[in-house]
Amino acid sequence: MNVLNSLAQASYRLLAAMRQPGRGTSWLVGILLVVTLAMSAANLLLPADSPFYVSTYTITLMGKYLCFAMLAMAVDIVWGYCGILSLGHGAFFALGGYGMGMYLMRQIGDRGVYGNPNLPDFMVFLNWQELPWYWFGMDQFWFAIFMALLVPGTLAFVFGWLAFRSRVTGVYFSIMTQALTYALMLAFFRNEMGFGGNNGLTDFKDILGFDLQADATRVALLLVTTFLVVVTFLVSRTIVQSRLGRVIVAVRDAEARTRFLGYRTEHYKVWLFVYSALIAAVAGMLYVPQVGIINPGEFSPLNSIEVVVWVAVGGRGTLYGAIVGALLVNYAKTRFTALMPDAWLFALGALFVIVTVYLPRGLAGLFGRVIELVHRRPGRGKEQTTRDDGLSVAEVGA
Amino acid sequence: MNPINHFAGQARELMRRDTTWPFLVTRRRPVDVSKNIILYLEELNVSFDGFKALNNLNLYVNDGELRCLIGANGAGKTTLMDVITGKTACDSGSAWFGQNIDLLAHDEAEIAGLGIGRKFQKPTVFEAHTVFGNLELSLKGYRGVWRALTARLSGTERDRIEEVLSVIGLEDVRYQLAGALSHGQKQWLEIGMLLAAEPRLLLVDEPVAGMTAEETERTAELLTSLAGKHTVIVVEHDMEFVRSIARTVTVLHQGSVLAEGTMDQVQNNRDVIEVYLGEDA
Ligand SMILES: Nc1ncnc2c1ncn2[C@@H]1O[C@H](COP(=O)(O)OP(=O)(O)O)[C@@H](O)[C@H]1O
Numbered sequence: 290m291n292v293l294n295s296l297a298q299a300s301y302r303l304l305a306a307m308r309q310p311g312r313g314t315s316w317l318v319g320i321l322l323v324v325t326l327a328m329s330a331a332n333l334l335l336p337a338d339s340p341f342y343v344s345t346y347t348i349t350l351m352g353k354y355l356c357f358a359m360l361a362m363a364v365d366i367v368w369g370y371c372g373i374l375s376l377g378h379g380a381f382f383a384l385g386g387y388g389m390g391m392y393l394m395r396q397i398g399d400r401g402v403y404g405n406p407n408l409p410d411f412m413v414f415l416n417w418q419e420l421p422w423y424w425f426g427m428d429q430f431w432f433a434i435f436m437a438l439l440v441p442g443t444l445a446f447v448f449g450w451l452a453f454r455s456r457v458t459g460v461y462f463s464i465m466t467q468a469l470t471y472a473l474m475l476a477f478f479r480n481e482m483g484f485g486g487n488n489g490l491t492d493f494k495d496i497l498g499f500d501l502q503a504d505a506t507r508v509a510l511l512l513v514t515t516f517l518v519v520v521t522f523l524v525s526r527t528i529v530q531s532r533l534g535r536v537i538v539a540v541r542d543a544e545a546r547t548r549f550l551g552y553r554t555e556h557y558k559v560w561l562f563v564y565s566a567l568i569a570a571v572a573g574m575l576y577v578p579q580v581g582i583i584n585p586g587e588f589s590p591l592n593s594i595e596v597v598v599w600v601a602v603g604g605r606g607t608l609y610g611a612i613v614g615a616l617l618v619n620y621a622k623t624r625f626t627a628l629m630p631d632a633w634l635f636a637l638g639a640l641f642v643i644v645t646v647y648l649p650r651g652l653a654g655l656f657g658r659v660i661e662l663v664h665r666r667p668g669r670g671k672e673q674t675t676r677d678d679g680l681s682v683a684e685v686g687a
Numbered sequence: 688m689n690p691i692n693h694f695a696g697q698a699r700e701l702m703r704r705d706t707t708w709p710f711l712v713t714r715r716r717p718v719d720v721s722k723n724i725i726l727y728l729e730e731l732n733v734s735f736d737g738f739k740a741l742n743n744l745n746l747y748v749n750d751g752e753l754r755c756l757i758g759a760n761g762a763g764k765t766t767l768m769d770v771i772t773g774k775t776a777c778d779s780g781s782a783w784f785g786q787n788i789d790l791l792a793h794d795e796a797e798i799a800g801l802g803i804g805r806k807f808q809k810p811t812v813f814e815a816h817t818v819f820g821n822l823e824l825s826l827k828g829y830r831g832v833w834r835a836l837t838a839r840l841s842g843t844e845r846d847r848i849e850e851v852l853s854v855i856g857l858e859d860v861r862y863q864l865a866g867a868l869s870h871g872q873k874q875w876l877e878i879g880m881l882l883a884a885e886p887r888l889l890l891v892d893e894p895v896a897g898m899t900a901e902e903t904e905r906t907a908e909l910l911t912s913l914a915g916k917h918t919v920i921v922v923e924h925d926m927e928f929v930r931s932i933a934r935t936v937t938v939l940h941q942g943s944v945l946a947e948g949t950m951d952q953v954q955n956n957r958d959v960i961e962v963y964l965g966e967d968a
C-alpha cells in the first residue's frame with residue numbers, strides 16, 4: 290500500500306515538474322513525436338508513388354539524427370550545466386554501439402560468409418578456434434544491453450573519479466578526454482582485440498528476430514529512438530530542475546564557493562558524468578542497428594568535437610538546444626557533403642567560429658531574446674520579468 | 688618476545704572499553720568548546736615557493752568572540768583563512784576546532800560541514816541563481832548527491848530563508864538573479880549564505896570593500912549582532928570599521944602575530960606603530 294502511495298506521489302511530482310510553465314520546452318517533445326509518427330505512418334501506409342511517401346532511407350536518416358540528438362544532450366548535461374567540456378563523449382557512444390554490435394553479430398549465426406554458427410566471420414578469417422571470453426553471453430539481448438551500459442558507465446566512473454578527485458578541470462580535462470577516445474580508437478583498430486579491427490562489426494541480419502532490412506523494423510527503430518530521446522529529455526530536465534541541478538550549476542559558476550558550503554563537488558561531477566556517459570551509450574546502441582555498422586572510426590577524436598559544435602550551435606545549458614543543434618547541423622552536413630564532400634570540415638569550423646563570436650548562447654539564446662522582446666511591450670514594468678516560481682525570464686531563457 | 692608483547696599491547700589497546708575505535712568515531716561530531724576556546728592555531732607555517740606566507744603563527748579565538756584581524760596587504764590574512772578552511776595545506780603546525788577536531792585532517796567540504804563558514808575576499812555568489820536560490824543551496828542540511836535529487840523545500844526551511852533575507856535586507860530582490868546585484872548586495876548575500884548554513888565559526892574576509900559609508904555601517908551592525916551566538920573572525924583594512932566593531936584586534940605582520948589586544952592597546956603598541964599604523968599616520 291505504502292509503495293503504491295509513494296509511487297503515485299512520485300509520478301504526480303514528475304507530471305508536475307513537466308508542467309512547469311515557461312521552463313517547459315514540451316512543444317519540442319510534441320513536435321518530435323508528431324513528426325516521427327507522421328513519417329512512420331507515411332512510410333508504412335502510403336504507396337511508394339504517393340507524393341507524401343517517406344522513403345525508408347529518410348526514416349533511417351531521421352533515426353540517426355535522433356541518436357545524435359541524444360548524444361548532444363549527454364554532452365550538454367555535463368558541459369552546459371556543469372562546465373565540464375568533454376571532448377571524448379564519442380567514446381561512450383561507440384562503446385554502447387559496440388555492445389549492440391556484438392549482439393547483432395551473434396544473431397547472424399551461420400548465415401555469415403563462412404557459415405560458422407559460433408564464430409563471427411572476422412574471427413574465422415583470423416583462424417580463431419573459439420569465441421573469446423568477453424563475447425560470451427552477448428547473444429542474449431538483455432545481457433548485451435547490460436554490458437553496453439556497464440562498460441561505458443564504469444569507464445566514466447573510473448575516469449571521472451580519477452580526474453575530478455585530483456581536481457583536473459578546464460582544458461586539461463578536455464585534453465584527457467580526447468586522449469581517452471583516441472587511445473580506445475587505436476585499441477579497437479587492432480585485430481587481436483577481437484572486435485573486428487578496422488572493419489568493425491557489420492553485415493547484421495536481424496534484431497530480436499526481426500529482419501533489419503524490413504521497413505517495419507526500421508520504423509520501429511525510429512519510434513523507439515524517438516521515445517527514448519523524449520524519456521531522456523524529460524528525465525534530464527527533471528534532474529536539472531531539482532536541487533541537484535542547482536548544485537551542478539553552482540559548481541559550474543563557482544566551484545570553490547560550493548565546496549566551502551559543504552558540497553563534495555567531485556561526487557556531483559562524477560555522478561553527472563556517469564549519467565551523461567550512459568545516455569551517450571544508449572544513443573550508440575540505437576545508432577548501430579540503424580546504420581548497420583560500427584567501426585573504430587566512431588572513436589575518432591573529431592567525432593567528439595563535432596558533438597560539441599552541435600551543442601554550441603543549439604545553445605548549451607538548455608537541453609532542447611542540444612537536440613535542435615544536432616538535428617540542424619546534421620541535416621546541413623547531409624546536404625553539404627552531397628554537394629561538396631571535402632568542404633564540410635571547413636564549413637563546420639566556420640560555423641563554430643561564427644556561433645562562438647555572434648551567438649555565444651546559440652540558437653536557444655537567440656530564441657530566448659526574441660521571446661523576451663515580444664513579452665516586453667510598453668506598459669510592462671520590471672516586476673513582470675520575475676515569476677512566482679522564483680525564476681526570472683533571463684534564467685528561463687538561459 | 689618483543690614483537691609478541693607489542694602485538695599484545697596493541698590488542699589490549701583495541702579491546703579497551705573506555706575508548707572508541709577510530710573508524711567508528713563519526714566524522715561529524717559537535718565541536719567541544721568546554722575550555723571556551725573554539726580555535727587553536729599553533730606554530731603554523733605555510734610557504735609558497737620559499738616565501739613564508741605564514742611564519743610560526745599562534746592564535747587562539749574564544750567561543751562567541753568577534754575578532755578582527757588586521758595587517759598590511761600580503762600579511763597572510765587570507766592564507767590563514769585558507770588553512771583553517773582546508774584550502775591550503777600547511778607545512779607544519781596544528782589547527783584545532785575546539786578541543787576535539789583536528790582541522791588539518793579534513794578537507795573543505797568536511798570543514799564546512801563541521802560548522803565553519805567563509806566569505807571570500809572577492810564576493811562570490813552563484814550568479815545564475817536567484818537570491819532565494821543562493822540561500823536555498825546554503826541551508827544547513829545534508830549535502831549528498833542522492834538527497835539533493837529528491838530535496839524539497841520544507842516550510843521551516845522557507846521560513847529560515849525569509850528570516851535570513853530580512854537580516855541581510857535583500858527581501859525586495861529575492862527573485863532577482865544574484866548576478867544582477869550591486870557589489871555591496873553581493874557581499875551581503877554572501878554573508879547571508881553563511882548565516883543560512885548556521886555555522887559555529889564565521890570567517891569574513893574584507894566584508895566592506897567597495898561598500899558605501901551607509902552600507903558599511905549596516906554591515907558593522909550585522910556582524911556585531913552575530914557575535915555571541917556565532918564566533919566571527921573579520922579581516923578588514925578599513926580602520927574606522929574595525930574600531931566600530933572590534934573588541935579584540937589581532938595584528939598580523941609577515942605571517943605572524945605582531946600584537947593583540949583592544950583597539951587602543953594595539954594602536955599604542957610600538958611595534959604596530961612602526962610597521963603598520965605608522966605608514967598612514
Ligand atoms: N597560492 C599562492 N601562491 C603563491 N603565493 C601566494 C599564494 N597565496 C598567497 N600568496 C602570497 O602569500 C602572501 C600572503 O597573501 P595573503 O594571505 O593573500 O595576504 P593578505 O593578508 O593580503 O590577505 C602574499 O605575498 C601572496 O602573494
Ligand SMILES: [Mg+2]
Binds near residue numbers: 764765766808
Ligand atoms: Mg587578503
